Amino acid sequence: MSNHIDINHIAKLARLRITESERESFEREMEAIVGMVDHLPDIDGDVVLDPKNVMSLREDEISGERFARDMLLANAPSVQAGCLVVPKTVE
Amino acid sequence: MSNELYQLPAYRLAEMLRNKEVSAVEISKAAFSRIEKVDGAVGAHLALSEESALETAAEVDKAIGAGEELPPCAGIPVGVKDNISTQGIKTTCASKMLEGYVPPFDAFAVKKLKEQKAVITGKLNMDEFAMGSSTENSYFKPAHNPRDLSRVPGGSSGGSAAAVAAGEVPLSLGSDTGGSIRQPAAYCGVVGLKPTYGSVSRYGLVAFASSLDQIGPLGRNVRDTAMLYSAICGHDPMDATSVKREYPDFSAGLKGDVKGLRVGVPEEYFGAGIDDGVKANVMGAIKELERAGAEIKTISLPSNEYAISAYYILSSAEASSNLARYDGVKYGYRAGEYDSLTDMYEKTRSEGFGAEVKRRIMLGTFVLSSGYYNAYYGKAKRLQQRIYREFAEAFETVDVIATPTAPTAAFKLGQKINDPLEMYMNDICTVTVNIAGLPAISLPCGMAEGLPAGLQLIGNRFSEGTLFKAALGYEEISGGFPGAAEIG
Numbered sequence: 351m352s353n354h355i356d357i358n359h360i361a362k363l364a365r366l367r368i369t370e371s372e373r374e375s376f377e378r379e380m381e382a383i384v385g386m387v388d389h390l391p392d393i394d395g396d397v398v399l400d401p402k403n404v405m406s407l408r409e410d411e412i413s414g415e416r417f418a419r420d421m422l423l424a425n426a427p428s429v430q431a432g433c434l435v436v437p438k439t440v441e
Numbered sequence: 442m443s444n445e446l447y448q449l450p451a452y453r454l455a456e457m458l459r460n461k462e463v464s465a466v467e468i469s470k471a472a473f474s475r476i477e478k479v480d481g482a483v484g485a486h487l488a489l490s491e492e493s494a495l496e497t498a499a500e501v502d503k504a505i506g507a508g509e510e511l512p513p514c515a516g517i518p519v520g521v522k523d524n525i526s527t528q529g530i531k532t533t534c535a536s537k538m539l540e541g542y543v544p545p546f547d548a549f550a551v552k553k554l555k556e557q558k559a560v561i562t563g564k565l566n567m568d569e570f571a572m573g574s575s576t577e578n579s580y581f582k583p584a585h586n587p588r589d590l591s592r593v594p595g596g597s598s599g600g601s602a603a604a605v606a607a608g609e610v611p612l613s614l615g616s617d618t619g620g621s622i623r624q625p626a627a628y629c630g631v632v633g634l635k636p637t638y639g640s641v642s643r644y645g646l647v648a649f650a651s652s653l654d655q656i657g658p659l660g661r662n663v664r665d666t667a668m669l670y671s672a673i674c675g676h677d678p679m680d681a682t683s684v685k686r687e688y689p690d691f692s693a694g695l696k697g698d699v700k701g702l703r704v705g706v707p708e709e710y711f712g713a714g715i716d717d718g719v720k721a722n723v724m725g726a727i728k729e730l731e732r733a734g735a736e737i738k739t740i741s742l743p744s745n746e747y748a749i750s751a752y753y754i755l756s757s758a759e760a761s762s763n764l765a766r767y768d769g770v771k772y773g774y775r776a777g778e779y780d781s782l783t784d785m786y787e788k789t790r791s792e793g794f795g796a797e798v799k800r801r802i803m804l805g806t807f808v809l810s811s812g813y814y815n816a817y818y819g820k821a822k823r824l825q826q827r828i829y830r831e832f833a834e835a836f837e838t839v840d841v842i843a844t845p846t847a848p849t850a851a852f853k854l855g856q857k858i859n860d861p862l863e864m865y866m867n868d869i870c871t872v873t874v875n876i877a878g879l880p881a882i883s884l885p886c887g888m889a890e891g892l893p894a895g896l897q898l899i900g901n902r903f904s905e906g907t908l909f910k911a912a913l914g915y916e917e918i919s920g921g922f923p924g925a926a927e928i929g
Contacts (some may be wrong), residue, residue, distance in 0.1 A: 368799075387754050393820065
C-alpha cells in the first residue's frame with residue numbers, strides 16, 4: 351500500500367488550506383503518520399454488533415431545555431434580522 | 442505539614458463542613474488564594490469563575506445553617522476541563538476556533554455538579570480539541586507539571602491534573618479519548634479515572650471521537666475520585682450512547698482490599714518501549730499487591746502491537762467528521778476576509794485550527810476517503826473487535842489488569858513537540874482501553890528519577906466498584922499518595 355497521500359486533494363475535502371511554507375513539513379509528517387498506521391494485519395470477518403448493546407433512541411419530541419433564538423445567535427459572527435449572514439451560497 | 446485547607450482531601454473538607462469546623466466560603470477562598478499564588482507558574486486555569494463560585498459557597502453555608510442535609514460534593518471546589526460546556530462561561534477547547542465561545546447550556550456532568558452545589562472554580566487548560574499528550578498544543582499557553590515546572594503535565598487533560606497536583610482544587614473533571622485523563626494523572630502524581638464508555642453522559646462534551654470520548658474525575662486520592670465519579674455518572678436521555686443503568690454511591694463505605702484479587706499482567710505492555718524506571722516502579726507495585734494477598738497471573742493481549750495505529754485511524758476519522766462543524770457560520774472564529782463561501786470555510790479552518798488538529802483532520806479525511814476506506818478504517822474496526830474479544834477473554838480469569846499508565850515519566854516542555862510520532866507513543870498503554878470501552882484508573886506508584894510513575898488498573902465494563910476497592914487497597918498498602926506539590 352503506497353504511503354503517498356495527495357495533500358492537495360485531502361486538504362480540499364477537509365476544507366483546509368496548507369500554505370507553501372507549511373507544505374513540506376506537513377507532507378513529511380503526514381507520510382510518516384500514514385506509514386505508522388499502514389501496518390495493520392489483514393483481519394477477516396465482518397464487524398459484529400453486540401446484540402446486548404442496543405442503542406435506544408428517544409422519541410423525536412422537544413423535551414427539556416428550550417432556547418430563545420437570540421440566545422443561540424449570541425455566538426454568531428454575523429447576524430441580521432435574526433438570520434446568519436454568510437457569503438452567497440447559490441450563484 | 443498538611444493543615445492548610447488547600448492541602449486537604451475533598452472527603453475531609455466534606456466532613457469538616459458537616460461538623461461546622463469550616464465554612465464553604467472559607468474553603469472556596471482558600472482555593473482561589475492558592476490559585477492566585479501558584480497558577481501563574483502552573484498555567485492550569487484558562488478562566489476563573491470566582492464570583493459564581495463564592496455565591497454557590499454562600500448558598501451551601503446557608504443550607505448548613507438551616508440544618509439541611511448536604512449532597513456529597515457540596516461546597517467542594519472543582520475545576521472543569523475547557524472542552525466541557527459551562528453555561529455563561531467561555532468554553533474554548535484551548536483553541537482559537539472557540540476563543541470567545543460561550544455555551545448557552547451546561548453539560549450533563551456540570552448540571553450534576555451544580556445540583557450537588559459543588560463549587561466550580563473555572564475552566565482548565567488542555568491540548569486543543571483534546572488532541573495531544575502534553576498540553577503544549579493549547580492555543581493560549583502551555584501548562585506546567587507542578588512536580589517539576591520545567592516539564593509537561595501530560596495531556597490532553599493537563600490542566601485538570603496540574604490543578605489537582607498543585608493544590609488549586611481537590612477535584613477536577615477531565616476527558617479521556619486515548620489516555621487523556623490517565624496519562625496526565627500519572628505524570629502529575631494524582632489519581633485519574635477513565636470511566637466505562639456510556640457511564641458518563643457526553644452531552645455538552647465537545648466531541649473529538651464520539652465512540653471513544655468519556656468525561657472522568659481526577660483527585661489526589663481514591664476516595665475523592667470515587668466521590669466525584671458518583672456525582673457525574675448516570676443515564677442521560679440527551680446522550681444516545683448513555684447506558685440505562687443504576688449506579689451505587691461508590692464512595693459510601695468504600696473499603697480498600699486486594700486479598701484474593703486476581704490481577705492479570707500482560708507481557709505486551711512491559712516491552713522495550715517502557716522506560717526502565719517506570720517498569721521497575723510498576724512491577725514493584727504489583728509485587729506489593731501480591732504481598733497483600735492478590736493473585737498475580739501473566740496474561741497475553743497480543744493486539745496491543747497494532748493498537749496505536751488502530752487508535753489513530755479510528756479517532757482521527759471520527760475527529761474529521763466531528764470537527765467539520767467548525768466553519769465560521771454559526772459560532773466560533775470566522776476569518777476576517779474571504780471572497781466566497783468556500784474561501785470562508787478554508788480560511789476560517791486554516792486560521793482557527795492549530796497544527797496538530799489539522800494533522801488529525803487530514804489523517805481522518807484520508808482514511809475515510811474513497812479507495813482507502815477498507816484498507817484503513819475497515820481494518821481498524823475489525824481490529825477493534827479483536828481487542829474487545831481479547832479483553833473479554835482475559836476477564837474470564839482475572840478481575841483487573843495491571844500495566845504502566847505511560848511508557849515514561851513527564852518529559853521536558855519542548856522535548857517532543859516537533860515529532861508527532863514520538864508524541865503519539867505516549868499513548869501506547871492507554872489507547873486499548875478506549876478502543877474496548879473499558880474503565881481504567883491511574884494511581885501514583887512511586888518515583889522514577891524524581892518524577893511520578895503511574896500504575897494503570899483496567900477493569901471489565903461497569904466494574905468501577907472493583908477498581909475503586911483495589912485502588913484504595915493499593916493506596917493504603919503504599920502508604921498514601923503524594924499531597925499537593927510545594928511550589929515556589
